[in-house]
Amino acid sequence: MSEVPKIVLVRLRAADLQPTAERAHPEADVLAAFAEQGLSQIEREGVLSHLAQCMDCRQAVQLALPAMAVTPPSVEVESDPIAVERAQKPVSPASPRNWFVWANLRWAVLTAGVAVAVFSVQAGLEYRGKLKAPETIANHFGAQSTQSSVPAQITSDLARPQSLENYAKEVGTKRRALSGHNASAAGPVAGRQPGKFLAGNRTTGSPFGNQPAPYPGVAAPDVSTSGNEEVEASGTATSGEIGVASGDLDLMAKAQSPSQVPSIEKAKPALDESSQDKGAPAGAHPPVASATNQMAARGLLASAPTLKQGMAWMVESGVLKRSSDGGRTWQATLTGEGTWLCYATRGQQVWVGGTAGAIEQSSDGGQTWTAIAVISRGQTLSSDVVGIDLKEPAEIVLATASHETWSSANGGRTWEKH
Amino acid sequence: MVARAQSETGGSARERYTRSGAEAYGVSEEQFAQILEGIYRRYVPEAGPEEKNEFCAGLRLDELALARGCAAGNERAWEDFISRYRQKLHHMALHITREAAQAADLADSLFAELFGLSTRDGSRNSKLKFYTGRGSLEGWLRTVMAQEFINRYRKQKRTVSLDEQTEDGVQFVARVPEPAGGADPRLEAATDEALGELSAEDRFTLAAYYLDELTLAEIARTLGLHESSVSRRLDRLSTSIRKRILAGLRARGMSHAQAAEALEADVRDLSLDLRSRLAQDYGATTFPGSKGPALDGQSKPLSGKS
Numbered sequence: 103m104s105e106v107p108k109i110v111l112v113r114l115r116a117a118d119l120q121p122t123a124e125r126a127h128p129e130a131d132v133l134a135a136f137a138e139q140g141l142s143q144i145e146r147e148g149v150l151s152h153l154a155q156c157m158d159c160r161q162a163v164q165l166a167l168p169a170m171a172v173t174p175p176s177v178e179v180e181s182d183p184i185a186v187e188r189a190q191k192p193v194s195p196a197s198p199r200n201w202f203v204w205a206n207l208r209w210a211v212l213t214a215g216v217a218v219a220v221f222s223v224q225a226g227l228e229y230r231g232k233l234k235a236p237e238t239i240a241n242h243f244g245a246q247s248t249q250s251s252v253p254a255q256i257t258s259d260l261a262r263p264q265s266l267e268n269y270a271k272e273v274g275t276k277r278r279a280l281s282g283h284n285a286s287a288a289g290p291v292a293g294r295q296p297g298k299f300l301a302g303n304r305t306t307g308s309p310f311g312n313q314p315a316p317y318p319g320v321a322a323p324d325v326s327t328s329g330n331e332e333v334e335a336s337g338t339a340t341s342g343e344i345g346v347a348s349g350d351l352d353l354m355a356k357a358q359s360p361s362q363v364p365s366i367e368k369a370k371p372a373l374d375e376s377s378q379d380k381g382a383p384a385g386a387h388p389p390v391a392s393a394t395n396q397m398a399a400r401g402l403l404a405s406a407p408t409l410k411q412g413m414a415w416m417v418e419s420g421v422l423k424r425s426s427d428g429g430r431t432w433q434a435t436l437t438g439e440g441t442w443l444c445y446a447t448r449g450q451q452v453w454v455g456g457t458a459g460a461i462e463q464s465s466d467g468g469q470t471w472t473a474i475a476v477i478s479r480g481q482t483l484s485s486d487v488v489g490i491d492l493k494e495p496a497e498i499v500l501a502t503a504s505h506e507t508w509s510s511a512n513g514g515r516t517w518e519k520h
Numbered sequence: 521m522v523a524r525a526q527s528e529t530g531g532s533a534r535e536r537y538t539r540s541g542a543e544a545y546g547v548s549e550e551q552f553a554q555i556l557e558g559i560y561r562r563y564v565p566e567a568g569p570e571e572k573n574e575f576c577a578g579l580r581l582d583e584l585a586l587a588r589g590c591a592a593g594n595e596r597a598w599e600d601f602i603s604r605y606r607q608k609l610h611h612m613a614l615h616i617t618r619e620a621a622q623a624a625d626l627a628d629s630l631f632a633e634l635f636g637l638s639t640r641d642g643s644r645n646s647k648l649k650f651y652t653g654r655g656s657l658e659g660w661l662r663t664v665m666a667q668e669f670i671n672r673y674r675k676q677k678r679t680v681s682l683d684e685q686t687e688d689g690v691q692f693v694a695r696v697p698e699p700a701g702g703a704d705p706r707l708e709a710a711t712d713e714a715l716g717e718l719s720a721e722d723r724f725t726l727a728a729y730y731l732d733e734l735t736l737a738e739i740a741r742t743l744g745l746h747e748s749s750v751s752r753r754l755d756r757l758s759t760s761i762r763k764r765i766l767a768g769l770r771a772r773g774m775s776h777a778q779a780a781e782a783l784e785a786d787v788r789d790l791s792l793d794l795r796s797r798l799a800q801d802y803g804a805t806t807f808p809g810s811k812g813p814a815l816d817g818q819s820k821p822l823s824g825k826s
Contacts, residue, residue: 106757106762109783113712114715118731130663134659140578153728157727161666163742166662167742
């Protein structure tokens, strides 16, 4: 948005300073009606004329507006007008955000391609070094494929014993490997796990996602090591991030991952781990209080609030809380209905899960709630619901403390237990 | 037909009274009719019965009844008011002040005014009697609170300005730079004319965006528009006002090049510390008796619609 000439601001300000502006301020009820679009056209014009030259009344009207529905915090605190302007620009097809996403995807694909090339090079080197022991190579890659999240297809392709000529060819024609073999390899990588790459550093993505593209020829052996290390590191990080994965799936969804790798399934083993770490009987039905404590300790319950269209949600100590003023004040909602453990939102859809299979759903941002009975083939969900994932429209996945996964493909009408 | 219309008017008056729930708050039908008459006199003094009916249809009669019941000291009305708005008042105050202690102070003092603790001649003097049912009671409470906050803010600002003035002496005024190009009366006149030709809503939009630095979303909500409409309007305004000023300058005897130069010289100087200067202007206005910056002396009222 282009600036107006400064003289315009000077004259607007001069108009503000006129004593005429001080004289007859509209009454509070008229200003209130104005803000609520309740004035006749003539009255509205009059009020606007006054407001145009009365900063006090403009401020009063602005302050009296109810809490903003949609205001990115960065915009509010931003003092640089240009940055504010940028932040406020309506999203255009070529908006920075979209560019960012695609840039990320491009880099993710490129990184994945380079990394696969590294594998190829490394495989070639290892074949050269260990020509007499091809099974070692197979083992090596086999081991990697179990640890890393590289699509099995790629790793199995690589692990499949091939002729030395083939590998030599691949090593010799790196460029072709990058553009040819890797193009097909990058396809499934990007296609299967775009969320991982987009979510970048915050999820336990593939080992490629977080590491700079190495020079294949030079760093090939190191890369495999660091790749493994990273896999292990991300393995431990998984349990640390369970709070995000199951406690706040919405936060994950906000990380712009269109087809999220099922976080709940990822959460399950980690739940095992951490409950075993803490000496709790895994798989057993823990008492609510202790389960609550454990989950709170893991960050499950004190999930970070999510902000969506000014409405924010969080579950804290078993209580579902809602904020309609961008998180400044919180109101407990759905109180007395149960002890809540997790929630998920998608647009106006809000799902909360609690102890003993309690599920409530709202389609209007929490105005009205419907209890959902989760029944599959005569069996009713009775475990504590510790994770909800609202996937594609109408697809809901629930994770329970007893490691069950329940899913519905039709918005909760029918359920399948897995 | 006429008789039927009259009976409808009469019937709807009673119906309004019943619907408003004023009876429960100790407001008699006559009193309620008087209250409405007072509101008509104030806002639609020359309206006929039909216009009054139409106007009345836009009023929040139930909230009016509640407010006036409270103003008259009705206990049930106060119970209802407290249960509905006491908590909200604190939330509003927090929203406005963004600071807990100040919010509590603001909410409590407004509540005292609403309750009418400051009695005159021993009679209750509740601020709620000024609520007319135009706009929601909640919106009115927010507006009253915002006005009160601004008044307080201005009082504080005044104190600060006094201190600053005492400390800084003449520098208080000297710190304000001369607006470059502002000395040319033709530029000022052309700008005022260009502004005067804009609609009130356009001028409001410019002032809100550039002077108050409101966000597009805030302006959009105030005007009941979509954010992108405000964005487009600002784009359009920034182009059109430049053209209008240039035309005005040419009409005042400048050549095209001169006019462009006068405006561009001014635009180049946009980074002049305008914001702090405006802030200071604001301080100066809140301080009666203090000499405003040089800008004040040169300012002229906007011509046109305002």
